[in-house]
Amino acid sequence: MYICVKFLVKVNGKNSSQTTADSGVGQGSVLGPIIFVILFSKLSKLLKEINGIIHFKFANDLKIIYSYLIKNFDPEIIKKALATVTQWCESKSMAVAPKKTYHVQFGPTNSAAKYVLNNIEIEKKEVVRDLGF
Numbered sequence: 144m145y146i147c148v149k150f151l152v153k154v155n156g157k158n159s160s161q162t163t164a165d166s167g168v169g170q171g172s173v174l175g176p177i178i179f180v181i182l183f184s185k186l187s188k189l190l191k192e193i194n195g196i197i198h199f200k201f202a203n204d205l206k207i208i209y210s211y212l213i214k215n216f217d218p219e220i221i222k223k224a225l226a227t228v229t230q231w232c233e234s235k236s237m238a239v240a241p242k243k244t245y246h247v248q249f250g251p252t253n254s255a256a257k258y259v260l261n262n263i264e265i266e267k268k269e270v271v272r273d274l275g276f
Contacts, residue, residue: 148163148164148169149161149162149163149164150163150164166236175203176201179203180200182235183200183205186227186228186231189227190207190224193220193223193224193227194220195209195210195211195217195220196208196209196221196224197209197210198224201274204274205228207221207224207225207228209221209224213250218255218256218258221256221258225258225260225265229260229261239260239261241259241260241261241263241265242266244260244265244266245265245266245267245268245271246265246266246267246268247267247268247269247270247271248267
C-alpha cells in the first residue's frame with residue numbers, strides 16, 4: 144500500500160480495534176487506476192495467449208470477450224480465461240468478485256454454457272450497464 148491507512152470496523156454499534164492496512168490501494172485514489180494498469184499488464188499478456196479472447200481494462204474493471212464462429216464455439220476457452228484471471232488474482236492476494244461478474248451472450252444462445260468463479264455461477268444477463276472502455 145502506498146499510503147499508510149488505519150481503519151476499524153463498526154458492527155452492531157461496536158467498533159473493532161484500530162489496525163493498519165499493509166496492502167492494497169485506497170479506493171478513489173488518484174493513483175489507483177494507474178497502478179491497476181501497470182499491475183495488470185502481466186495478466187494482459189496471459190489473456191492474449193488464449194486464442195479467441197479479447198480483453199479490455201479500465202480503472203479496476205476487466206472485460207473479457209470471446210469472439211468465435213458459431214460452429215467453433217468452445218466454452219472451455221472462456222473457462223480457461225476465467226481460470227487464468229482467478230489464478231493470477233490469487234497469486235497477487237487479490238479477490239475476484241463473482242457477484243459483480245456477468246455473462247452476456249450475443250448471437251445464438253447456448254443455454255448449456257455455464258461459467259463459475261470461486262465455485263459461484265456467473266449470472267447470465269440479457270442487458271448490462273457498460274461504463275465503456
